[in-house]
Amino acid sequence: MIIAKQSLSLLLNTGRTIKQGISMEAEGKFSPSYADAVARIELNEEDMKEIGISDGSLVEVISEEGVVRVKAFKSKEVERGHAYIPMGPWANMVVDPRTMSLGMPNYKYTRVEVRPAEGEPTSLPEILAHYGASVPTEWMEDVKLVEGPQRTYENMVCPFCGELCDYLKFEVVGNEIRKVVGGCANSVSKLRNYHRHRIMRPLIREDGRFREVPLEEALEAAADILASSKYPLLFGWSSTANEAIRTGVELAEILRGVIDNTSVICHGPTALGAQEVGTARSTLGVVRHKADYVVMWGSNPPASHQNHFPLWIFSKGRWVKGRKDRKVVVIDVRETPAARLADEFVKVEPGKDYELITALRMAVKDLDIELPSVAGVPIDTIYRLADEMRSARYGVIFEGMGVTMTGAKHRNIEELIKLAHDLNEWTRFVLIPMRGHYNVTGSDNVFLWTTGYPFGIDFSRGYPRMIPGVTTSPDLLMRGEVDAALIVASDPAAHLPKRAVEHLSRIPVITMDPKWSLTAAISKVVIPTGMVGVECGGTVYRLDEVPLRIRSIFPPPPGVLCDEEILRRLLDMVKARRGYS
Ligand code: SF4
Numbered sequence: 001m002i003i004a005k006q007s008l009s010l011l012l013n014t015g016r017t018i019k020q021g022i023s024m025e026a027e028g029k030f031s032p033s034y035a036d037a038v039a040r041i042e043l044n045e046e047d048m049k050e051i052g053i054s055d056g057s058l059v060e061v062i063s064e065e066g067v068v069r070v071k072a073f074k075s076k077e078v079e080r081g082h083a084y085i086p087m088g089p090w091a092n093m094v095v096d097p098r099t100m101s102l103g104m105p106n107y108k109y110t111r112v113e114v115r116p117a118e119g120e121p122t123s124l125p126e127i128l129a130h131y132g133a134s135v136p137t138e139w140m141e142d143v144k145l146v147e148g149p150q151r152t153y154e155n156m157v158c159p160f161c162g163e164l165c166d167y168l169k170f171e172v173v174g175n176e177i178r179k180v181v182g183g184c185a186n187s188v189s190k191l192r193n194y195h196r197h198r199i200m201r202p203l204i205r206e207d208g209r210f211r212e213v214p215l216e217e218a219l220e221a222a223a224d225i226l227a228s229s230k231y232p233l234l235f236g237w238s239s240t241a242n243e244a245i246r247t248g249v250e251l252a253e254i255l256r257g258v259i260d261n262t263s264v265i266c267h268g269p270t271a272l273g274a275q276e277v278g279t280a281r282s283t284l285g286v287v288r289h290k291a292d293y294v295v296m297w298g299s300n301p302p303a304s305h306q307n308h309f310p311l312w313i314f315s316k317g318r319w320v321k322g323r324k325d326r327k328v329v330v331i332d333v334r335e336t337p338a339a340r341l342a343d344e345f346v347k348v349e350p351g352k353d354y355e356l357i358t359a360l361r362m363a364v365k366d367l368d369i370e371l372p373s374v375a376g377v378p379i380d381t382i383y384r385l386a387d388e389m390r391s392a393r394y395g396v397i398f399e400g401m402g403v404t405m406t407g408a409k410h411r412n413i414e415e416l417i418k419l420a421h422d423l424n425e426w427t428r429f430v431l432i433p434m435r436g437h438y439n440v441t442g443s444d445n446v447f448l449w450t451t452g453y454p455f456g457i458d459f460s461r462g463y464p465r466m467i468p469g470v471t472t473s474p475d476l477l478m479r480g481e482v483d484a485a486l487i488v489a490s491d492p493a494a495h496l497p498k499r500a501v502e503h504l505s506r507i508p509v510i511t512m513d514p515k516w517s518l519t520a521a522i523s524k525v526v527i528p529t530g531m532v533g534v535e536c537g538g539t540v541y542r543l544d545e546v547p548l549r550i551r552s553i554f555p556p557p558p559g560v561l562c563d564e565e566i567l568r569r570l571l572d573m574v575k576a577r578r579g580y581s
Helices: 018-026 032-038 045-050 124-130 185-192 215-228 242-255 268-277 284-290 308-313 337-341 353-364 379-391 410-423 440-451 473-478 498-506 563-578
Strands: 008-015 040-043 058-062 067-074 082-086 108-116 150-156 168-173 176-181 203-206 209-212 232-236 258-261 293-297 327-332 344-347 394-399 428-433 484-488 509-513 525-528 538-541 547-550
Touching: 008 045, 018 032, 018 185, 032 040, 032 082, 040 045, 045 067, 168 185, 176 185, 203 215, 215 242, 215 484, 215 509, 215 525, 215 563, 232 242, 232 473, 242 258, 242 440, 242 484, 242 538, 242 563, 258 440, 258 473, 268 410, 284 308, 284 394, 284 428, 293 379, 327 337, 353 379, 353 410, 394 410, 410 428, 440 538, 473 498, 484 563, 509 563
Parallel strands: 008 082, 040 067, 232 258, 232 484, 293 327, 293 394, 327 344, 394 428, 484 509, 509 525
Antiparallel strands: 008 108, 040 082, 058 067, 058 108, 150 168, 168 176, 203 209, 203 525, 538 547
């Protein structure tokens, strides 16, 4: 008789999934479908047998940070000894929050114990109760759909991920988007449901309950909080337009606070790597027309950027006839859907990307590697890959969060950039980051051109400075250093580790967002905003740093303004309170 173990010690990874994106946009973060998509742990079947559980069993996941109960499911993509929870409030109850002086918590490879449990999965109301808040059901509204003429809008930009697909067709009746042509599942979910689960009125929370207030009163309350704060954090900015971000930078400077964007928890290491060694970039258009060798490193576009392969990699270009003329190599720790679409999958040992990149650089330089394998990859494969890369007419490395978040983080990216530099002695090779939120590249760029730094910018001394691990938002929150926060178009309460959210829940938070989020639920002041790409326009940057105009097709709901206008009014109020003319 086999006696099941009591528990397993596993390494927990987090990441994006298609279901997470679709459920979040279609039904919202407070829906059962979002909980189904995110409150789950994926395990290797053999590991599940060891503790006597099957698909759908309830387990307790325990780390040094906390405990969460989720349902377990078997996954062929998860290795023995590992576990996977999609990014979100459940994963964040247990992830390792340490940033190792880089600003980014350890979303990969948190040591956890997993054991069978009884009862129900941890619910979102339980998580919110931990932060002293509740689900704001009574304040969730849909924009009223009204009948009207049928119209078609061509060449629309998708406001979901960094690809910013700019060829979509919206078919509209009245103020309803009935059809989105050319968009992927995430895009269709967001756009067809733009009107659902909206914040429609300004609110102030007192004694745990929201009360509706006129916009002017909400702005006055927000300005009072910010102007009386000693060291406020202004966070988010990756899901709004550049014009609003520029105003946010001015506000942060006047307040002598910190402005930070979501790069800090995704591609911050890419920015830091580029600051150390420069970069080698091109646009996606050049890749489509010229690249005959494509490396996807730690990136899984079928889950995160669904149009990436069909539009840029598998399509016909001017000098590349199509899919058969390109070699696609996926380098990752697990065989992802992207790996199954590639010509070759190279499996790297978890956390060993840096070693493999260094070995590839040695092979490119014809240096001897005195080991049979590096990071789990045989030496013969490494030399062959290096040879193929040198022989390519035009090569590109797309780097994802599987390499920015793991092991050496920014050192991985430095080394990848150096690999591209080395290869440029032989041929043309570029590196492009697979940025997540649709304008996270824009927020990095606006921060850069206004302050010289891409994220985590502190104005407390009257001039901008950035010290990763010191002026970055997860660290500032976990150390309890900021005393107020303005959150724009972002949901840090759903995406930062528990310890950071605990501090956020203790300080006055102002949230500006079109839709309800966990952060809005824990906020003191909630200000509704128009949705960029549907109700508000502006400038946004694609992941390859190409600026695009994003258009609006409907006005925001009555009484609701776009981010830029709200921020301008807030800036004027704060200036008046701080004595600026
Ligand atoms: S790939 Fe990204 S930008 Fe393109 S349609 Fe899908 S979600 Fe939108």
